[in-house]
């Protein structure tokens with residue numbers, strides 16, 4: 001039976017696993033191999049995840065399982081995302097919590113929202129669907145970070161489960177996708193970015209490694225400009241990890257120069273390596289008033305909007321705020 005969660009559309013059988021190794025065929029249906037088993041749960045400031053335009057200053061309970069459907073060559077969580085999930089179950093501690101227990105825990109910890117942020121949510125969708133059901137009942141917004149290599153059907157499911165999503169958009173060229181992500185091309189991801197931008201609150205992240213994907217920044221900027229120039233775009237200069245360890249660290253100056261070109265047309269572009277600079281602050285796209293201040297990139301220090309609007313000119317700043325829930 002074909003799995004329609006992501007673009008691999010793997011043919012699964014009782015003994016045949018797909019690329020992510022997180023689903024199998026059982027009793028005539030596609031089921032998770034490890035339902036309700038969580039690798040991590042933690043507490044974080046929402047800005048650190050990163051979300052800059054969703055519930056500024058809020059406390060998030062973060063969540064993760066294991067497994068991924070793509071093979072990023074420089075993902076720092078590779079051991080969690082790519083190792084055989086079955087062998088990890090025995091080697092690392094997995095937490096067994098029902099979705100109702102997770103919601104209770106988030107409430108007890110004083111968290112405003114829950115964000116699935118460690119690995120790819122597409123590989124744990126049925127469990128997350130249950131979490132979303134209980135979260136909605138409790139009035140707790142659910143968000144996630146994703147590579148967006150899901151099918152169109154799963155995109156609709158994502159939008160029904162998650163009210164805020166951050167997509168890792170690493171590069172667009174087929175050459176980059178094949179060599180660094182192990183997927184044929186970025187077309188499904190781009191299709192899903194455009195769809196999700198209309199269906200929920202969306203932010204985009206691009207970790208940059210020199211000579212791996214720094215040359216992709218112009219094309220990503222052009223794509224965001226054509227899709228929705230108000231999508232918040234987080235750019236990070238990464239230290240080389242995993243298969244890219246031998247590569248020199250990214251040039252912060254060159255990334256800075258590229259992003260500076262786009263700042264006028266992409267008003268919510270953020271460069272996280274320039275902490276304590278205005279690259280982590282939000283300015284009104286209309287009158288350039290400073291409307292949100294952050295320090296260290298991860299900590300909210302000033303929220304000057306009136307609800308979601310610029311206090312000077314009244315421009316909407318495209319922010320999800322707590323009052324809406």
Ligand code: SF4
Nearest residue numbers: 003006009010018020
């Ligand atoms: S979610 Fe996993 S099993 Fe399903 S199509 Fe994608 S890689 Fe294959």
